[in-house]
Each structure stands twice: as structure tokens, then as C-alpha cells.
Amino acid sequence: MRAECLNYAANRNLNVYVRSMNRNPSVYVTLISIALMLSVSACSEADTKVSERSCSSAKSTPINITGGKAILGSDNFYPEERPRREALVENFNLDRTEVTNDMFAKFVEATGYVTDAERDQPGFGMPGAAVFAGPSAENPSGWTFVENAYWRAPEGPQSDIKGRGNYPVVQVSLRDAKTYAKWAGRRLPNEAEWEFAARAGSDTTYIWGEEKSPGGQEQANTWQGAFPIQNDVKDGFASRAPVGCFSANDFGLYDMIGNVWEWTDTTYRDSQGEAIHVIKGGSFLCAANYCARYRASARQPQEAGFATNHIGFRTAGDIEE
Ligand SMILES: [Ca+2]
Ligand SMILES: [Ca+2]
Numbered sequence: 240m241r242a243e244c245l246n247y248a249a250n251r252n253l254n255v256y257v258r259s260m261n262r263n264p265s266v267y268v269t270l271i272s273i274a275l276m277l278s279v280s281a282c283s284e285a286d287t288k289v290s291e292r293s294c295s296s297a298k299s300t301p302i303n304i305t306g307g308k309a310i311l312g313s314d315n316f317y318p319e320e321r322p323r324r325e326a327l328v329e330n331f332n333l334d335r336t337e338v339t340n341d342m343f344a345k346f347v348e349a350t351g352y353v354t355d356a357e358r359d360q361p362g363f364g365m366p367g368a369a370v371f372a373g374p375s376a377e378n379p380s381g382w383t384f385v386e387n388a389y390w391r392a393p394e395g396p397q398s399d400i401k402g403r404g405n406y407p408v409v410q411v412s413l414r415d416a417k418t419y420a421k422w423a424g425r426r427l428p429n430e431a432e433w434e435f436a437a438r439a440g441s442d443t444t445y446i447w448g449e450e451k452s453p454g455g456q457e458q459a460n461t462w463q464g465a466f467p468i469q470n471d472v473k474d475g476f477a478s479r480a481p482v483g484c485f486s487a488n489d490f491g492l493y494d495m496i497g498n499v500w501e502w503t504d505t506t507y508r509d510s511q512g513e514a515i516h517v518i519k520g521g522s523f524l525c526a527a528n529y530c531a532r533y534r535a536s537a538r539q540p541q542e543a544g545f546a547t548n549h550i551g552f553r554t555a556g557d558i559e560e
Contacts, residue, residue, distance in 0.1 A: 294405075295483030295493060299342065301332035301425075301556055302491050309435035310442055313536040320536045328435045330560070333428060334553035336482035336493045337501065338419065341404035343390060343411070346419050355412035356389040356546040368410045368546040370394050371524060374467060381467055390415075393548045405481040407499045407551040413516050413543035416502045416552040428555035430505035430517045430538065437496065437520065437535040439489035446488055446496060446535050451527070459485050459497030459521075461533045466526030478523055479549075496520050496533045499551035500541070507540035514543040522549040 306328040313320045346352060356368040367386040372394055374381040385395040390410045392398050400406065411419075420426050428436070443449050447458045457463065457474035464471035476484070483493040495501075500518040507515045518541045521532040532539065541550065 293484075294481045295487070299334045299336040299339065299482070299553075301334055301554075303332045303558055304330065304432075304436055304490060306330045306435075309431055310438065311431055311434050311536065313534070315444075316531065316534065316536065319538055323536075326431050328431055330558040331428070331432055332556045332558055333432070333436050333490075333492060334555075335487070335491060337407035337499055337551045337553050338416075339405050339482055340390070340400045340408050343408040343419060344404075346422050350422060352415075352418060352422075354389055354410070354415045354546070355544055356410045360384075367395075368548070370548050388548070389546075403481070405483075406479050407482055407494070409479065409499055409548045409551050410546040411502075411551065412546045413502050413514070413541075415546070417504070419552075420554040423554060425554040425556045427502055427504040427552060430503045430519065432555060433495075433501065433503050433519045434535050436490055436492055437488065439492070441489065441535075444534065447486070451533070457485075459494070459533055460523045461497045461521060462524055462526035464526065466524070466529045476523060480523070494520075495535070497525065498523060499549055500539065502541070502550065502552040507538070513545075515540045516543050517541075518550055524549055 309326050309328045310323065311326055312323045314323045357366050359366055360368075363384060363386075365386050366389065367384055368388040369382055370385040370388050370393070371381050372383065372385075388395045388398075388410060390408050391400055393400065393409050417427055437446055439446065441447075445451055445458070447453070452458070452463075452473075455473075460474050460476045460480045462470055463473040470477055474480075474485075480494075480498055482498070485494060485497070487493050488495055497520065499520075500522045501520050503517045503519055505517045507517045517538050519535075519538055521530065521534075521537060524530070525532050531537075
């Protein structure tokens with residue numbers, strides 16, 4: 240298992256070059272490509288394919304979770320997950336699903352909110368966001384800054400969310416996610432709450448057991464095959480999936496693992512510049528050969544103002560005692 244995954248490496252390089260190269264898009268994209276060509280030679284990503292899998296029509300209404308002793312972290316995987324430890328988590332509630340495009344649209348319609356990706360990005364001088372659109376000869380990394388990519392056009396102006404109201408919203412920054420949550424009278428979960436909820440009382444390698452694909456059945460929307468060269472789509476989805484297409488965990492929560500990474504309100508590390516926060520759960524881009532972060536203890540740093548097309552969120556709330 241490699242200690243880095245591509246999306247992690249890409250984001251870190253994006254962050255580095257955004258800062259160091261004054262966000263000159265051409266230099267930035269070129270350098271990302273060079274950095275990732277060391278490990279990436281080719282890739283393909285088909286359009287999202289909705290499988291015949293039966294997706295839940297479950298609403299995102301929150302589920303009350305009784306707090307208690309949480310097992311956090313792991314000593315068996317990536318260094319940033321160490322050490323395995325215990326913590327107490329208070330009672331709280333958590334959305335059953337990732338926040339969807341329909342849910343986010345209601346918020347925008349009610350408030351007129353403008354997301355960070357719709358504003359000029361520092362150094363780029365234009366609105367936009369990071370998109371993993373699959374590598375090309377010109378851009379082997381597959382990651383690029385796309386002008387005017389935002390939540391209604393997650394892959395850029397040629398894309399849209401028509402017919403995808405029940406897909407997770409993406410291209411949202413931490414501020415966007417927190418502002419939505421506040422509007423909804425809620426908040427983002429912290430990392431301990433998120434991990435406790437994802438495990439749902441389990442203490443196995445994966446939240447559903449010891450095998451990633453028991454009986455050959457995929458349990459979450461990840462990437463099967465040699466990332467980023469081959470996407471076998473055994474789970475039915477080459478990109479994002481509607482929320483609730485895979486079995487809920489024992490707390491009744493959907494897509495805690497896979498589909499899109501989820502923002503938490505926990506700082507990853509102190510930073511003099513823009514805050515770096517923890518995201519959890521992995522995404523449709525996590526593959527066994529490159530990023531086995533489809534586990535509850537897995538975590539990744541993400542620049543708070545940086546929107547991408549594989550990060551979304553869900554909201555939490557306190558339970559009055
Ligand atoms: Ca998939
Ligand atoms: Ca998720």
C-alpha cells in the first residue's frame with residue numbers, strides 16, 4: 240500500500256503551487272502534471288453511470304446517535320491515522336446522507352449565497368475550482384483548475400446537475416459547508432463524531448467487516464481497478480453516485496465511506512495561512528493500489544477555501560439533554 244493517494248498528492252500540490260506560484264494557472268497545472276507523472280501514466284474516467292443498483296429514497300433527516308467511548312485512529316495503516324486511541328463522544332445527531340444538490344439549491348435560493356468557487360480565486364484571477372476529469376496527454380495528472388466550475392457545474396461550464404438532485408453537492412469549500420449548516424440550524428461534525436458515527440460500533444478494518452468486497456460485492460462507491468489507468472466500475476459508478484445507493488451502516492447512515500469525501504470541523508494542523516481541515520471517508524477516486532482511505536480512521540488534509548469535485552459534506556446537530 241502506498242503512503243500517498245493521488246487525490247491527496249494532487250491536492251497537496253495544488254495547495255503548494257497555489258501558494259508558491261502566485262496561482263499562475265498554466266504553471267500550476269504544468270507542475271502538478273510533472274509531479275504526478277512520476278507515478279501516473281494514464282487514466283480514464285467514464286461518465287457517471289447509474290447502475291441497476293437500487294438506491295435508497297431515504298431522506299437526509301438526522302439520526303440521533305448515543306455517544307460513548309469512541310475508538311479513533313488505527314496503527315495499521317497510514318501514519319496520519321496513528322495512534323489508535325479512545326475518546327468520549329457526546330450524544331449528537333447526523334444527517335443520514337451527504338447533503339445533496341437539491342438540498343443545497345434550497346439554501347442558495349433562500350439566501351442568495353455565492354459559493355467560494357464562484358468568486359475570483361486568489362492568484363488565478365477568475366472563479367473556478369479543481370476538477371478531476373481524467374488524464375490526457377497534455378495533463379497526465381487528471382487534476383486541473385477549471386474556470387467557472389462550481390456546484391451547479393461541477394466539472395466546468397460544459398457540465399450541469401440536471402437530473403442529479405439526489406447526488407451529493409460538491410465544489411463546496413469549508414465556508415460554504417459551514418454556512419449551509421448554520422442556515423439549517425446545524426453544524427459540521429467534528430472528526431471524532433464523524434468517525435464514531437462511521438464505525439457504528441464496529442471495530443473491523445472496514446466498517447462492514449474485514450473484507451473490502453465480501454463475496455465480490457462492493458460496499459461503497461470507490462474505484463476498482465488500477466487507479467488511474469483503469470476504472471473497472473464494479474460498483475456501478477465511475478464518478479459520483481446518488482446518495483444512498485449502498486447499504487447503510489448499523490446506525491442507518493449512508494455513504495459514510497466513499498462517494499465523496501466529507502468536511503469536518505476539525506483542524507488537521509496549525510497553519511499560518513488558510514486553515515487546513517480534516518476530510519473523512521474517501522471518495523469515488525480511492526483505489527486499493529493508491530488510496531485505501533475507504534475506512535473510518537482514514538483522514539486527509541484539505542485547504543479550507545479549496546473546492547473540488549470529490550468533496551462534499553453532511554451536517555450534525557446537538558441533542559438537548
Ligand atoms: Ca466507483
Ligand atoms: Ca461520503
